[in-house]
Amino acid sequence: MKNMVFLIMLIICPAEMFGDDKTAIYNAYISNDLQSWKTVIDRLQMQEEKSNEKLLALVNYQYGYIGWCIGKENDEEAETYIAIARGNLAVLEKSYYNMSMVNTYKSALYGYEIGLSMVRAPFIGPKSMRCAEQALKLDPANPFACMQMGYIQYYMPSIFGGSVSEAIRYFLKAKSGMERDRNALSHDWNYLHLLTLIAQAYADSGDMVLARSYYETLLKIEPRFLWIKDELYPQLSKQFEN
Secondary structure, three states: OOOHHHHOOOOOOOOOOOHHHHHHHHHHHHOOOHHHHHHHHHHHHHOOOOOHHHHHHHHHHHHHHHHHHHHOOOHHHHHHHHHHHHHHHHHHHHOOOOHHHHHHHHHHHHHHHHHHOHHHHHHHHHHHHHHHHHHHHHOOOOHHHHHHHHHHHHHOOHHHOOOHHHHHHHHHHHHHHHOOOHHHHOOOHHHHHHHHHHHHHHHHHOOHHHHHHHHHHHHHHOOOOHHHHHHHHHHHHHHHHO
């Protein structure tokens, strides 16, 4: 069964992050430190003056935390932060700031709601798709919009048109887009997560060799990455041993 919680942990962010906050979130991500992540987003949310750019970065951090809450089965906390993030998006939408990213986040929020209750899928799924399509229409080169479309393909049942191979195509397009600015990848939890997502998608498609290659690349980039080091890579290695 796909690790829905972490895979849907939305990896969508603006290229511009903010110094110590970016590093703090990165360190929390690689060390599975949920409390430190929450501390950062709560502090930033309390700041009265936030530029649109910084507000968009905050939404990214909040999405990561929501995914973590769902992973810990803390649905009430997840619902609380979905509402907070949606409020921040409303501010950005009112000023027409980076509407491709705003639509990408809106699509992902709907995805989280489905993750919290699958019975919502028939009603919310089409909304998520429309927002993702609008995000790509506004900016076809937006790697995060590509990633969100990949998520939709990944989780949509094949009977309704979902396809792991099509999801991988979108994820690889997102990877190419992110890698156009190598400097922005430093201490970027989103890039590590994208590579993890690609590895898991390859494993899901049965290509264990490529999956292992991505995990090994991740450990070269960040040897402290506990999710890969202690869980995903050992699990895959056992499959090779059997």
